[in-house]
Amino acid sequence: MADATPPAAPADYPPLHGYMLLFLTAAIATASFMEILDMTIVNVSVPAISGGLGVSASQGTWAVSSYMLAAAVMQPLTGWIGRRFGEVRTFVTSILLFMLFSMVCGLATSLPMLVAARLMQGFVSGPMMSVAQAILLRNYPHERRGMAIALWAMVIIIAPICGPILGGWITDNLSWPWLFYINLPVGAFSAISCWSILRNRESKRVKQPIDFVGLVLLVVGVGSLQYMLDNGNDKDWFGSPLILTAALVAFVSLTFFIAWELTERHPVVDLHLFRIRNFAVGTGLVGAAYFGLSGVNVVFPLWLQTNVGYTATWAGLAVAPVGVLALVCAPIVGRNMNRLNLRLAVTFAFCVFGTAIYWTSTLNPQASFMQFAAPRFLQGLGLSFFFLPLNQIMLAGLRPDELASASGLSNFIRTMMGSFATAVTIWIWNSRTIYHHAVLAERISAAAGGWIAYRSALASLGIRGMHAFGYVEHLITQQAMTLAINDVFYAIAVIYVVLIPFVWLAKPPFTTVAKRAPTSR
DSSP states (O other): OOOOSOOOOGGGSOOOOHHHHHHHHHHHHHHHHHHHHHHHTTGGGHHHHHHHHTOOHHHHTHHHHHHHHHHHHHGGGHHHHHHHHOHHHHHHHHHHHHHHHHHHHHHOOSHHHHHHHHHHHHHHHTTHHHHHHHHHHHHSOGGGHHHHHHHHHHHHHHHHHHHHHHHHHHHHHSOTTHHHHTHHHHHHHHHHHHHHHHTTOOOOOOOOOOOHHHHHHHHHHHHHHHHHHHHTTTTTGGGSHHHHHHHHHHHHHHHHHHHHHHHOSSOSSOGGGGGSHHHHHHHHHHHHHHHHHHHHHHHHHHHIIIIIOOOHHHHHHHHGGGGHHHHHHHHHHHHTGGGSOHHHHHHHHHHHHHHHHHHHHTOOTTOOHHHHHHHHHHHHHHHHTTHHHHHHHHHTTOOGGGHHHHHHHHHHHHHHHHHHHHHHHHHHHHHHHHHHHHHHHTTOOTTOHHHHHHHHHHHHTTOOHHHHHHHHHHHHHHHHHHHHHHHHHHHHHHHHHHHHHHHTTSOSOOOSOOOOOOOOO
16 A cells, blocks of 8 residues: 555545445445444353453453443544545555454453453554545535435444344354454455555545644543453452552543643644533533443343343344334434424433333343343434434534544543443442342341241252252342342433433534634634
């Protein structure tokens, strides 16, 4: 991919038509599908990965949070990378590196090796989505760009549906390394196709300074915070000097990061955008809402496999219905955005989320498959009224030259909150399990009438002595984990109710182009 002649400006390239446009759309959609799929395909396979590497299920979730954390850190840099090296080179190189680290993930023989590979996989995937969208729009005829956005939305909706199902099937019928090996042929098709079509249609490259100090502070601060959240439960939190050090490093780094970014001429994250009311409200709501969605997406399939006895395949099938109504309703919502009261639409979405997740909090291991799947099906209706209207609110009032920075910042916060959600919800689940186990165990004593009757029933089944205590200990642990997961779901449902008043802090009109003076720095 050596430089030959200086690339023309994007406007010099006529749009593609016919089979070339179709082929390019398929290649970019395939790569985007692969990248989004890797955010969800591992969720249902955490027990298998943990067992294969000899670690606990809570430690196995690091394979999820590490990927999302690395992708979040890289997303604000997408615009700079695309302008500096060219969008086509950035996209194709990201795919090739994504394939390389996918192979390393599959070959991992220990948890540290897998987490390191997932971190690198997340770093190289960070620019992929935004650059892919830019390439797609730049090569489509202007009058058909609406269709390009619609195709893009379909990929974003379908990939999370397929992730749990495909991940479960691969885990049960092949082995967990194949979750990563499947990226190799998919990535090869996309990289070869895109380079063959676009190698002479590179975007204009511009040399711009990079905020190296801000980037280092961001990586160190967010990485230390994530390490604290991931390992705090296993290391007794602030009773551990390591966790205490990580917390102090995170606090100092992020404090200096905020101060630096507010005074830097070319910040890696443009924090001045938070002065814009609708952007601040929209981004805050996206981050908080995505925290809840990601938390449910991680702990729900994990609970189904560790407590209910589901295989990875069936856990994936129970999770997947969330995308069915979203797939049907999203195009309808998109076509009628100008007619909708956007604040009312987001309020409706949060009501649906809260209702569906509260419904999930009432379930127990004796529930049927349909009872597990039904709340997820309802939750999909909320997704249709969440992403598109809230994205419109968030971008309202921004100048055209601010849109790229705003998208990068909002994606960074959304993905980072998803990464934090994995650690926080697992910690709450473990803590509440310990609490409920202690409460339930208190009821077992030699003089307790209920225990005497239950021990007699076990004796009639041939379960006596230490075997009876072992059986009851297993039962108490299972019930404690179920009560704890119900607490997690209940807390997340409450979050959505609390968020509703904040939706109405956004101020109409919600147009995406503003005649606002540049923000002074």
